[in-house]
Amino acid sequence: MTGAKMIGCINHPGMEAVGRCLQCSKPVCKQCGIVSVTGLYCSEVCREKYEQYMHRAQALESEKGYKRGFFFGLKRAVGVVITLAVILFVLGCVASLTYIPLLTDVTTRIRSLLGI
Numbered sequence: 001m002t003g004a005k006m007i008g009c010i011n012h013p014g015m016e017a018v019g020r021c022l023q024c025s026k027p028v029c030k031q032c033g034i035v036s037v038t039g040l041y042c043s044e045v046c047r048e049k050y051e052q053y054m055h056r057a058q059a060l061e062s063e064k065g066y067k068r069g070f071f072f073g074l075k076r077a078v079g080v081v082i083t084l085a086v087i088l089f090v091l092g093c094v095a096s097l098t099y100i101p102l103l104t105d106v107t108t109r110i111r112s113l114l115g116i
């Protein structure tokens, strides 16, 4: 065995690397590699950086989901208001055509509200 194709550890060139750091991709041997639930790292600094990054990414993702939900709700509320306004407006138009005094009054109010 010449070990020519072996990837050496960044700290111990003679030792075979068991994997690469998730954060900086440096090859590390099993002696100096830090194994965490999230993966393999060359140092505590890299582990912290990577886990912080993952944490931030997850927080950002859930924040986005929350905003999406909020805008969706807002859009639906606006849709309901518009639908109601259209119904009232149509009712008002019909009323003004048929001259129902009470509904004509409503039409005038809606028209002044909408600026038509």
Ligand SMILES: [Zn+2]
Residues within 6 Å of the ligand: 021, 022, 023, 024, 025, 026, 041, 042, 043, 046
């Ligand atoms: Zn690293």
Ligand SMILES: [Zn+2]
Residues within 6 Å of the ligand: 009, 010, 011, 012, 015, 028, 029, 030, 031, 032, 033
């Ligand atoms: Zn090493």
